[in-house]
Amino acid sequence: MITMLEACGLRKTFTLHNQNGVVLNVLDHVDLDLAAGEMVVLKGPSGAGKSTLLRILYGNYKPVAGAVRLRHDGEMVDIVGARTSRVLDIRRRTLSFVSQFLRVIPRVATLDIVKDQMLTRGIGDAEATERAAAMLTRLNLPEQMWGLAPATFSGGEQQRVNIARSFVAPTPLLLLDEPTASLDPVNRDVVVELIETTRKAGSAMVGIFHDDAVSSRIATRVMQLSPRKAV
Amino acid sequence: MTPASQHDPDYNYAYLDEATKRMLRRCLLKAIAIPGYQVPFASREMPLARGWGTGGIQITAAIIGPADTLKVIDQGADDTTNAVSIRHFFARVTAVATTEETTKASLIQTRHRIPEEPLRDGQILVYQVPLPEPLRKLIPSESETRKIHAWAEYGPIYVRLYEDIAQYGHVTSTYSHPILVNDRYIASPTPIPKFDNPKMHMSPALQLFGAGREKRLYAIPPYTKVKSLDFEDYPFALQRWDEPCALCGSTSSYLDEVIINDANERMFVCSDTHYCETRRAEGHEGPQLAKAQSVRLTGCAP
Amino acid sequence: MIEEAPLLRAQNVTRLYGGRVGCRDISFSLWPGEVLGVVGESGSGKTTLLRSLAGFEPPDEGAIHFRHGTEEHDIYALDEASRRAMMRTEWGMVHQNPRDGLRLDVSAGGNIGESLMARGDRHYGKMRARITDWLQRVEIDSSRIDDSPQSFSGGMQQRLQIARVLVAEPRLVFMDEPTGGLDVSVQARLLDLLRVLVRDLHLAAIIVTHDLAVARLLTDRLIVMKDGHIIEEGLTDQILDDPHHAYTQLLTSAVLSA
Numbered sequence: 001m002i003t004m005l006e007a008c009g010l011r012k013t014f015t016l017h018n019q020n021g022v023v024l025n026v027l028d029h030v031d032l033d034l035a036a037g038e039m040v041v042l043k044g045p046s047g048a049g050k051s052t053l054l055r056i057l058y059g060n061y062k063p064v065a066g067a068v069r070l071r072h073d074g075e076m077v078d079i080v081g082a083r084t085s086r087v088l089d090i091r092r093r094t095l096s097f098v099s100q101f102l103r104v105i106p107r108v109a110t111l112d113i114v115k116d117q118m119l120t121r122g123i124g125d126a127e128a129t130e131r132a133a134a135m136l137t138r139l140n141l142p143e144q145m146w147g148l149a150p151a152t153f154s155g156g157e158q159q160r161v162n163i164a165r166s167f168v169a170p171t172p173l174l175l176l177d178e179p180t181a182s183l184d185p186v187n188r189d190v191v192v193e194l195i196e197t198t199r200k201a202g203s204a205m206v207g208i209f210h211d212d213a214v215s216s217r218i219a220t221r222v223m224q225l226s227p228r229k230a231v
Numbered sequence: 232m233t234p235a236s237q238h239d240p241d242y243n244y245a246y247l248d249e250a251t252k253r254m255l256r257r258c259l260l261k262a263i264a265i266p267g268y269q270v271p272f273a274s275r276e277m278p279l280a281r282g283w284g285t286g287g288i289q290i291t292a293a294i295i296g297p298a299d300t301l302k303v304i305d306q307g308a309d310d311t312t313n314a315v316s317i318r319h320f321f322a323r324v325t326a327v328a329t330t331e332e333t334t335k336a337s338l339i340q341t342r343h344r345i346p347e348e349p350l351r352d353g354q355i356l357v358y359q360v361p362l363p364e365p366l367r368k369l370i371p372s373e374s375e376t377r378k379i380h381a382w383a384e385y386g387p388i389y390v391r392l393y394e395d396i397a398q399y400g401h402v403t404s405t406y407s408h409p410i411l412v413n414d415r416y417i418a419s420p421t422p423i424p425k426f427d428n429p430k431m432h433m434s435p436a437l438q439l440f441g442a443g444r445e446k447r448l449y450a451i452p453p454y455t456k457v458k459s460l461d462f463e464d465y466p467f468a469l470q471r472w473d474e475p476c477a478l479c480g481s482t483s484s485y486l487d488e489v490i491i492n493d494a495n496e497r498m499f500v501c502s503d504t505h506y507c508e509t510r511r512a513e514g515h516e517g518p519q520l521a522k523a524q525s526v527r528l529t530g531c532a533p
Numbered sequence: 534m535i536e537e538a539p540l541l542r543a544q545n546v547t548r549l550y551g552g553r554v555g556c557r558d559i560s561f562s563l564w565p566g567e568v569l570g571v572v573g574e575s576g577s578g579k580t581t582l583l584r585s586l587a588g589f590e591p592p593d594e595g596a597i598h599f600r601h602g603t604e605e606h607d608i609y610a611l612d613e614a615s616r617r618a619m620m621r622t623e624w625g626m627v628h629q630n631p632r633d634g635l636r637l638d639v640s641a642g643g644n645i646g647e648s649l650m651a652r653g654d655r656h657y658g659k660m661r662a663r664i665t666d667w668l669q670r671v672e673i674d675s676s677r678i679d680d681s682p683q684s685f686s687g688g689m690q691q692r693l694q695i696a697r698v699l700v701a702e703p704r705l706v707f708m709d710e711p712t713g714g715l716d717v718s719v720q721a722r723l724l725d726l727l728r729v730l731v732r733d734l735h736l737a738a739i740i741v742t743h744d745l746a747v748a749r750l751l752t753d754r755l756i757v758m759k760d761g762h763i764i765e766e767g768l769t770d771q772i773l774d775d776p777h778h779a780y781t782q783l784l785t786s787a788v789l790s791a
């Protein structure tokens with residue numbers, strides 16, 4: 001079993017300087033280990049810090065204490081406090097974050113969005129185009145849409161563009177924040193299948209899924225989080 | 232040729248006081264030592280307005296001596312007002328011999344032409360320069376152009392050539408085509424036609440340039456490399472005329488277009504009047520010589 | 534992918550205007566291929582810092598080191614000629630107002646060509662081909678090559694300026710509010726263009742902006758400035774999503790959706 005991620009002693013508070021300095025205590029002493037081929041689903045009521053944990057694992061939020069070591073280029077690197085260029089390199093090749101929202105530069109065509117990460121990683125244009133096209137087809141996004149910018153797409157369509165972008169050349173570590181949230185049953189099944197295939201191919205994943213049916217289908221392990229009080 | 236006589240005793244020799252002439256000579260020595268480099272000098276008030284050749288006149292005044300023979304040309308002509316006035320001026324304040332013959336002159340002051348007859352060792356050519364800075368149109372700042380010269384950052388000057396080729400298919404400038412002196416400084420050849428540019432290269436004569444209004448002088452010592460700027464695939468090219476000089480039949484000289492009547496008739500004649508007259512005296516005849524003589528366009532009849 | 538030695542190092546850079554502080558005690562490193570954003574309100578010292586970094590104004594204290602090959606040079610300890618040579622070849626500046634970075638009396642092609650001629654190109658045909666290529670890269674119709682930039686729209690002028698800078702193949706580009714005076718749709722196109730060019734050319738960039746949306750789309754890392762100081766720095770998304778300093782929290786919350 002290859003350990004892909006070790007998070008230990010994570011503690012996170014938010015200090016709201018502009019709201020009378022309120023301090024929100026969100027996570028305390030959280031540990032998480034993750035091996036290749038695993039899918040850990042985070043559970044807990046709203047406010048338990050599921051999203052916060054996911055964002056800390058991605059380096060998006062900075063924990064007050066603790067470390068997030070993940071396997072990058074064969075060695076364990078702590079993403080907390082790593083140099084920016086190192087974090088970006090990790091995100092380019094090892095770690096990706098899949099949310100239900102598509103955040104892109106307006107006016108960029110769908111196909112180009114899906115190709116972008118592959119081009120950044122040095123995959124040739126022809127191959128990138130081919131793989132992107134296959135992925136978009138699989139997610140039931142018709143070819144007429146590929147040349148358009150997703151700004152005018154429906155929520156579900158944008159979400160699928162986002163999934164296509166993340167799963168077209170998946171990284172060894174994936175963090176999923178409700179990627180199936182507003183999909184219709186057909187497309188939800190496609191995405192679930194995509195997640196399963198990717199996991200079985202060896203990617204390690206941590207995810208948040210509100211749909212219990214989905215999470216029970218794909219989870220290899222469940223991690224329970226409980227809310228903390230403000231201090 | 233008018234022989235030397237006595238100079239006007241009311242003026243110091245060559246008009247300028249001795250201290251000014253010394254200052255000018257020091258600046259000229261520096262200019263000769265750094266070919267193409269613009270040397271600032273304390274330009275004096277002259278008895279004619281700045282912009283009328285005061286830079287050239289001051290240089291001539293600083294270097295002229297009783298043994299000199301002076302020729303003055305304006306656009307190649309010895310007989311135009313400016314040339315005649317400056318020649319008279321020096322005749323009066325120095326009493327040197329004057330001449331229209333290029334080969335007999337030891338000192339030639341010129342506005343915008345180099346004589347057709349090749350210059351020789353020992354001659355000095357003094358140019359009147361209106362705008363000494365070849366980069367000025369592109370770069371208004373004097374401190375910036377000085378830095379550009381100092382470090383030979385000469386990229387921007389090629390923009391002008393680029394623009395010409397882009398807009399017209401060839402370099403359209405016919406005069407004042409910038410030159411690279413001694414592989415180092417880019418200088419303005421003054422508004423001489425670019426036809427004359429090759430004559431500057433390895434010239435046996437000393438070439439001195441004076442800009443009175445802009446207070447700069449510079450020099451090209453004898454036998455100095457002078458290259459006209461160009462692109463590798465658009466080499467520097469001279470303008471050509473389809474016809475010979477209408478008066479003397481020369482096919483190798485720089486020609487001026489002259490409109491001869493209201494019926495739109497014109498002729499092309501040598502801009503170097505002395506050269507043209509000499510050739511006619513030798514018996515060369517252009518296609519319209521007879522006609523020109525009939526309407527007295529040839530100046531003094533040969 | 535990211536090389537180990539920094540391309541540029543600012544060390545305690547301080548620039549004063551009389552008694553007033555332009556920027557004080559600024560230190561950071563920039564790695565090859567990295568895009569750094571400098572954000573903060575007007576008057577927070579962003580442009581002052583940029584001008585010092587780009588070689589225009591020496592800092593009153595501190596030093597700016599630029600790596601050339603394996604050697605690091607303190608750019609203000611170099612003689613002016615060498616510094617100007619580096620400014621022509623190693624880095625370029627994209628001004629907020631394209632009029633500051635273009636020659637408006639010279640054709641579009643001439644503007645791009647000047648950068649080539651400055652580095653010694655003397656072959657018209659080859660330059661012409663490169664210019665045409667660059668016009669296409671910045672999405673300007675190559676039939677406009679001989680037109681005056683004065684006949685261009687603001688967005689086209691800005692793209693022309695970018696081509697003029699990038700044709701010299703710098704390793705680092707400074708941009709001062711590159712999308713400043715443009716309307717939103719033109720901005721979006723320019724942002725995408727910049728993003729693609731930065732990726733394809735493996736450029737490092739320092740972008741001064743007060744627009745957090747621009748910062749999020751273009752930059753890898755952010756420096757937040759206030760009153761001439763750096764008050765927070767880190768990964769762009771971390772600064773924008775999890776701001777720690779009171780001022781950064783105020784800045785991010787003042788934006789509807791960055």
